[in-house]
Amino acid sequence: MSFMIKEKSHREEPHIINEERKLASSTSALGILREKLVENLGIQRIDSFLFHYGYEMGVHDAKEAKKTDKTIEELIIEGPKLHMKSGHIQGFEHKCQVEYDGDQLKSVTGKGTWIGSYEAYEHKKRLGIADTPVCYTLLGYSSGFMSTIFERELIARELTCTGAGHAECRWVIRLKEEWEQDAHEDIYNQHSSPIVQELEYTYDQLFDQTNLVTKLSTFQNLLTKEIVDGSDLQTLTNRAYEIIKRPLIIDDLKLDPLSFAGISEERIKVIDAESKQKLPGHVVKNRKRYAVPFRKKIMELDGYLRCIVPVMVENEIYGYCSLLIKEQKEQQTKEEFLFLEHFANAVALILLNEKTRFDSYERMKGNFFEQVLENKSSTSELLNKAKYIGFNLNKPFYIAVVEYVNDVDSIEEEFAFNEHIMEATFQFFNKERLAVLSTLRETNVILYLPDLTERQIENVLNKYLQHLSEEFPQTYVKIGLSQNGEGIVEIKDRYHEATIALRLAIKKAIVSYETLGIVGLLLNTRHLDEFHVMAKKELKEIYQLKEEKRAELLKTLYYFLENGGNLERTKDDLALSMSGLRHRIQRLEELLDRDLRKPSEAHSLFLLLKALVVLEELALT
Structure with missing residues (x-):
């Protein structure tokens, strides 16, 4: 059976004429x-x-x-x-x-x-x-x-x-x-x-945001191109300024300018000086010892607002990027920070590239220096290799051995701290424009310092010591310096001299081998083992004591002899009471059966004690 339904159309005329219709809405x-x-x-x-x-x-x-x-x-x-x-x-x-x-x-x-x-x-x-x-x-x-x-x-x-x-x-x-x-x-x-203005406002906001995103994208592309092209910080700063038309500054950790654009050098000095006074003290300290002080900051300066962000490289602060504006609008400031953060990231990439190249070159030099110290290759081969890194090892030189002591809780922390010490060393000598060789042995930095006079070497090492003290304020540092050497064949002997001077750097942070006089000459012989045997024989009664008591009496004896028998200075060095010191001196004279104030007795004993210090059997610091 089949059938067909015909479609019918129906038209209903409106019931409401010339009246407003009502719409029902829930x-x-x-x-x-x-x-x-x-x-x-x-x-x-x-x-x-x-x-x-x-x-x-x-x-x-x-x-x-x-x-x-x-x-x-x-x-x-x-x-x-x-x-x-x-x-x-x-x-x-x-x-x-x-x-x-x-x-x-x-x-x-x-x-x-x-x-x-x-x-x-x-x-x-x-x-x-x-x-x-x-x-x-x-x-x-x-x-x-x-x-x-x-x-x-x-x-x-x-x-x-x-x-x-x-x-x-x-x-x-x-x-x-x-x-x-x-x-x-x-x-x-x-x-x-009215509502139409609300919609216009929303459109304007979207339009502004679109423009901002487009401008940021163009800015980012420009920065990326400069990085790929191998531009330096000043070129990057100049190109960034062309886009955002705001004065830009890149500062190091101490707020000293590295590059800037859109502002005069004289004005930069005034702004940085004012900024140093307003920033918290820990902001400009060592990047490795302090947490990041802020992610972004606005400082009100004379005639300017300074928007500032840190430059982070491998989770450490390497400096600061700033942008200067004269008017203060919250929305505008937010946009300025967007550009500034992009700029800081580009700066970080350039610094990372420079750091990688610089560290690689310095470590290559360090590996070469280690070969020289260990004398693994022939002299002619080492001299040829030295030429490739710009060194003439036949020139006059000094060897310095730097020892540092810092409390660390783990092997990982110790390794990281050693890396930081070496990096600070690289940066110091690079800033001083001095070509040196450096390598790390345990907790000692070994330095090869060519082409320096006696006065220059003293000045350089004092500045280097101050630099390390500022970078690592909780670290004790001392330096032993060799005599002036000449030629590659003397490097190993000068290293030995610097090591002896370092061991005897007890009251002074820097000790030169030359200041040791006859003592240095005697201790630099190849018969230190004989000094050791002689010391144990002469100090036999003290060596028979328990380790803690033995160390206490040997330390007392050393300072007493070094101070020429002066009880007051010895008391201060040992932080003892006068009665306690007198008791120890009396005990020493009984054990040694000697008059410690007699010059001949004192000199021989003092030489033996210095030998023990060089042999690292007597620790005084």
């Missing part, structure tokens, strides 16, 4: 609209949007109501009734007081409560409890309705709101100028722009 639909507005405009801007939406509804209803012959008093109460009929509220309480000065409206004060606000309910349901009242549409409706009735601008303000967790939605409405007189002009300004 509160849920309006709640969804509110949620989507928050997603697209943001919670900060929906108040104005919804206020004007309600305002236009209130204006429309008021115009319709004014077509009737109702009085002002009747129209005032008509507004909340129409509002309730729309379903926006379920009930209301309303009081209004109106004052006239003759025929002129003087004051309007309306107060009331909205019962069952759909707006508060939907906001809580979809967006949660708000921080402030949220009945924006109701406020707009009341403001638009009353403004149209009185033909004067009235603004409603919500005092409490169930959408913000309060017990009820209470409101008050007044003339715009009355709010302004009470310093509440923000109530009007917040809702003063």
Whole structure:
């Protein structure tokens, strides 16, 4: 069986002619609209949007109501009734007081409560409890309705709101100028722009953001190209300044400029001097010993705002990038920091590249120096290799041995600390423009220092010692210096001299082998083992004591003999009381059966004790 259904068309003529149609809409639909507005405009801007939406509804209803012959008093109460009929509220309480000065409206004060606000309910349901009242549409409706009735601008303000967790939605409405007189002009300004302006504002914001992203992308591409092309810091700074048109500065850890653009050198000195006074003391200290002081910072200087960010290389601070502006706008400052952080990252990459190349070259030199010290290759081969790294090992030179002591808790920390010491050493001699060879042996840095006079070597080592003290303030450092040598064949002997001088650097941070005189010559013989045997024989009675007591008496004996028998200085060196020191000296003379104040006895014993120090059997520091 088959059949066919014919399609029929039907046309229904509209029942409402020349009247406005009414659309039914659930509160849920309006709640969804509110949620989507928050997603697209943001919670900060929906108040104005919804206020004007309600305002236009209130204006429309008021115009319709004014077509009737109702009085002002009747129209005032008509507004909340129409509002309730729309379903926006379920009930209301309303009081209004109106004052006239003759025929002129003087004051309007309306107060009331909205019962069952759909707006508060939907906001809580979809967006949660708000921080402030949220009945924006109701406020707009009341403001638009009353403004149209009185033909004067009235603004409603919500005092409490169930959408913000309060017990009820209470409101008050007044003339715009009355709010302004009470310093509440923000109530009007917040809702003063129409919806189209809100949309224009949103568009402008998106347009500005698009421009910013485009400009940032161009800026980043330019910086990347400069890095790939191998540009130095000054070239990078110049190119960055061409884009952002703001003075830029790259400073080292001590806020001394490395490069700058868009500002004079004289002005830089003034700005950096002022900045050093305003920054916390730990900011300019050693990057390895202190945590990052800040991720970004704004300093108010004379005539400038200085936006500053640290330059991070391998999780350590290597300097600071700054951008200078004259005007202070929060949004503008945020954008400046975006450019500045991109710039700082590019600077970090250049510094990392430079650091990698520099460290690789220095370590290659260090490996070569280690071969020289160990004498693993022939002299001619070593001299040839030296030429490739720009050294002539047949020139006069000094050898310095640097010892440092620092408390570390693990092997990993010790390794990292050794790396930092070597890096600080590389940087110091590079800054001083001195070509040296350096290598690390346990906790000693060995330095080959060519082409320096006696006065120059003393000055250089004092500055180097000060540099290490500033970089590592908790570290004890001392230096032993050899005699002046000449030629590669003398390097090993000069190293031995520097080691002896280092061992005898007890009261002074820097000791030269030449200052040891005959003692140095005697201890530099190849018969140190014989000194050891002789010391054990001469000091036999002390060596038979327990280790702790033996070390205590040997240390006392050393300082007593070094001070020429002066009890006062010896007491200070040992941090002992005078009675305690006298007791020890008496005990020593009994054990050794010698008069320690007799020069001949004292000199021989002192030489033996120095031999023990060189042999590292007697520790005095």
